[in-house]
Amino acid sequence: MPLEIPEVVIDRLPVYFRLLSRMRAAGETVVSSQELGEALGVTPAQIRKDLSYFGRFGKQGRGYSVERLVEELRAILGLDHGWRLVVVGMGRLGQAIASYQGFGAQGFTIAALYDTDADVIGEHVEGIEVRDVRHLEADLRDLEVDVGVVAVPAEHAQAVIDSMVRAGIRAVLNYAPMAAQVPSDVEVRQVDPVLQLQSMTYHLTRRDAAAPQPSIAR
Amino acid sequence: MPLEIPEVVIDRLPVYFRLLSRMRAAGETVVSSQELGEALGVTPAQIRKDLSYFGRFGKQGRGYSVERLVEELRAILGLDHGWRLVVVGMGRLGQAIASYQGFGAQGFTIAALYDTDADVIGEHVEGIEVRDVRHLEADLRDLEVDVGVVAVPAEHAQAVIDSMVRAGIRAVLNYAPMAAQVPSDVEVRQVDPVLQLQSMTYHLTRRDAAAPQPSIAR
Numbered sequence A, B: 001m002p003l004e005i006p007e008v009v010i011d012r013l014p015v016y017f018r019l020l021s022r023m024r025a026a027g028e029t030v031v032s033s034q035e036l037g038e039a040l041g042v043t044p045a046q047i048r049k050d051l052s053y054f055g056r057f058g059k060q061g062r063g064y065s066v067e068r069l070v071e072e073l074r075a076i077l078g079l080d081h082g083w084r085l086v087v088v089g090m091g092r093l094g095q096a097i098a099s100y101q102g103f104g105a106q107g108f109t110i111a112a113l114y115d116t117d118a119d120v121i122g123e124h125v126e127g128i129e130v131r132d133v134r135h136l137e138a139d140l141r142d143l144e145v146d147v148g149v150v151a152v153p154a155e156h157a158q159a160v161i162d163s164m165v166r167a168g169i170r171a172v173l174n175y176a177p178m179a180a181q182v183p184s185d186v187e188v189r190q191v192d193p194v195l196q197l198q199s200m201t202y203h204l205t206r207r208d209a210a211a212p213q214p215s216i217a218r
Helices: A007-025 A033-040 A044-052 A066-076 A092-098 A101-105 A133-143 A154-166 A193-210 B007-025 B033-040 B044-052 B066-076 B092-098 B101-105 B133-143 B154-166 B193-210
Strands: A083-088 A108-115 A128-132 A147-150 A171-174 A187-190 B083-088 B108-115 B128-132 B147-150 B171-174 B187-190
Touching: A007 A033, A007 A044, A007 A066, A007 B193, A033 A044, A083 A092, A083 A133, A083 A154, A083 B193, A092 A108, A092 B092, A101 A108, A101 B193, A108 A133, A128 A133, A133 A154, A147 A154, A154 A171, A171 B193, A187 B193, A193 B007, A193 B083, A193 B101, A193 B171, A193 B187, B007 B033, B007 B044, B007 B066, B033 B044, B083 B092, B083 B133, B083 B154, B092 B108, B101 B108, B108 B133, B128 B133, B133 B154, B147 B154, B154 B171
Parallel strands: A083 A108, A083 A147, A108 A128, A147 A171, A171 A187, B083 B108, B083 B147, B108 B128, B147 B171, B171 B187
Antiparallel strands: none
């Protein structure tokens, strides 16, 4: 495997993994780049190029072994062992995160929950006691947590992320609508539906402008 | 403006817009590509390249006018008018979406809510009555909705998306963990924290493997 796989390819691998896992569960054994492309809305050439970074999968004209692709992707993505999360912020969003079944199903276990609100601290969410965020940094040194999940208001998010980083966290899933600042050896991913809506309104605007008066389209 | 701006650039524009809006609110009037790059964790060269697609902003060495960038990005992204959403699925996730203050603050108004559960239909979430999803397609023809938000379980998501598309929706924000199939003139964005976690575990795995025994890194 080459050392440097483009980030855009890495970001697509989990999508391949999910689709192929479903195919395997449905009993499918072989899949073509054509089928994968149709299911994911990309070209077969893109599929072949993405998978070629790992250089060991299918053969042209014969398709890919679903089982082998699933297992290779599982190993590549590090999904063959479990990962532990903490969630900071137990508002409506944090509670929805804590109760989301999709994490556990994919091997992501919530190890601890935190908030600042005295009314929430000591309560249980999904069987886990909510602790005072003041304990976060000390706790993290013992908890063997892999990923910090940030579900606090934007104005408090950087301080929470700084605590996580000081305590050795190297991956942050940030739901707060702000650009997190982290050292270069820390991974951050942003869950931000507003940014995604805004990238769609770009297209909707172009289309609306283009439809009645094509010559206006810039 | 050229007709074709790369998707990766379009996806970054909302991030620029948010940061610059904050800078303007803080009274800043001029910003350099260096400052923007530092705040967003990308190189100044990348910032200049991204903004050059629109060809009218800063001058080398003088920085960008914050006010002008904000207003240009607002127009480019189509944020100078409001957009209307419907949300289908009023489980915990759908309720968190319906009550998320970040949408309204950015001009995204929720026009209607839907569910299939008789216990939920007729209830009010954030002052909006939850309607039976059976009315979705007929309602959409009258509601002038721009974006359909899908917060139903994965196995029901495609049917909901198909209804939306039949009723003329051209942008879908999909929270269901599945690859939505839509015609080529429909935009889809996926909000999927598991995929984002999995793209980070790729990096965590490489790093863990590399740290004790660098020669193992593939």
